Amino acid sequence: MMKRAEMEAHLKSGGRLGFFCDDAFCEAWLAEDGVHLAILPKDGEEMEFVGDLDKLYEMQIDLELSLFPTADRRQ
Amino acid sequence: MIFRALGAVARLLWAEDDERAIRIERRGENDINDEEYIEDLGDGCFSIDFAAYDASVNDKIYDLTTNQAPKCSQCKKRLPAPEFSWHGRLYCRRCLLTYDVLKSEMDPNLKCYRWPIAIVYLEDGVRFPILWNFRRDTLEEWRYARRHGLDVEFYDPIGSKIIIEADMITRFKVPNECYVEVWTTSIDDFVKKKTGR
Numbered sequence: 111m112m113k114r115a116e117m118e119a120h121l122k123s124g125g126r127l128g129f130f131c132d133d134a135f136c137e138a139w140l141a142e143d144g145v146h147l148a149i150l151p152k153d154g155e156e157m158e159f160v161g162d163l164d165k166l167y168e169m170q171i172d173l174e175l176s177l178f179p180t181a182d183r184r185q
Numbered sequence: 186m187i188f189r190a191l192g193a194v195a196r197l198l199w200a201e202d203d204e205r206a207i208r209i210e211r212r213g214e215n216d217i218n219d220e221e222y223i224e225d226l227g228d229g230c231f232s233i234d235f236a237a238y239d240a241s242v243n244d245k246i247y248d249l250t251t252n253q254a255p256k257c258s259q260c261k262k263r264l265p266a267p268e269f270s271w272h273g274r275l276y277c278r279r280c281l282l283t284y285d286v287l288k289s290e291m292d293p294n295l296k297c298y299r300w301p302i303a304i305v306y307l308e309d310g311v312r313f314p315i316l317w318n319f320r321r322d323t324l325e326e327w328r329y330a331r332r333h334g335l336d337v338e339f340y341d342p343i344g345s346k347i348i349i350e351a352d353m354i355t356r357f358k359v360p361n362e363c364y365v366e367v368w369t370t371s372i373d374d375f376v377k378k379k380t381g382r
């Protein structure tokens with residue numbers, strides 16, 4: 111489980127956080143309008159949402175996710 | 186459930202205007218660590234989905250004999266069993282990663298409120314948790330019902346109605362720092378549910 115401050119520091123330094131939720135790969139990063147979250151289901155279209163750090167943190171706790179730093183797959 | 190001891194002084198209040206004074210107990214520091222409360226409340230986690238609650242409560246009466254599996258907050262089905270709990274709402278595997286659910290649960294407008302829980306004691310020794318002052322003043326409601334020989338309505342921590350003879354109640358206990366967490370639905374979701382759009 112990642113601490114809220116660790117998540118914040120990593121995202122603010124430009125890093126991304128990846129995790130698997132059920133069978134989807136998800137990735138979060140920080141943009142000007144908030145924390146973006148991309149969901150890539152195994153079958154189905156990619157979805158993108160804008161939330162904030164609290165919502166990402168609550169998601170991690172509620173859904174028991176393991177977050178890890180990822181390389182920017184968009185580069 | 187959030188338990189927090191804030192150090193309030195233990196005190197006992199008596200309902201003054203009632204001929205058979207009912208005891209309202211309020212306690213402070215470490216009240217929730219008392220074995221008595223742990224026994225009363227268990228260590229389970231309660232939450233309320235207000236949207237689902239609003240839709241269902243009108244004809245719902247508390248029934249201890251019903252022992253059904255929980256429903257998914259989104260599709261309202263009991264099967265497949267909801268495996269995920271997110272902001273106190275249960276979701277099945279099919280609904281969790283859908284656009285509507287994700288958009289709603291990731292919405293920064295989603296806020297957590299905490300609602301106090303009290304314990305009702307009956308004369309036969311049965312006790313159960315209720316939402317304190319939920320929708321109406323619990324004590325006023327009880328006093329009115331008792332004076333007029335009526336049943337009184339309470340709501341349990343998941344928002345189901347409990348109907349009981351007012352006369353059977355001997356005591357309310359109101360731990361100071363015992364709450365259920367209630368998450369709002371997002372504004373969009375709320376509007377959609379209310380307007381059907």
Ligand SMILES: [Zn+2]
Nearest residue numbers: 257260277280
């Ligand atoms: Zn479902």
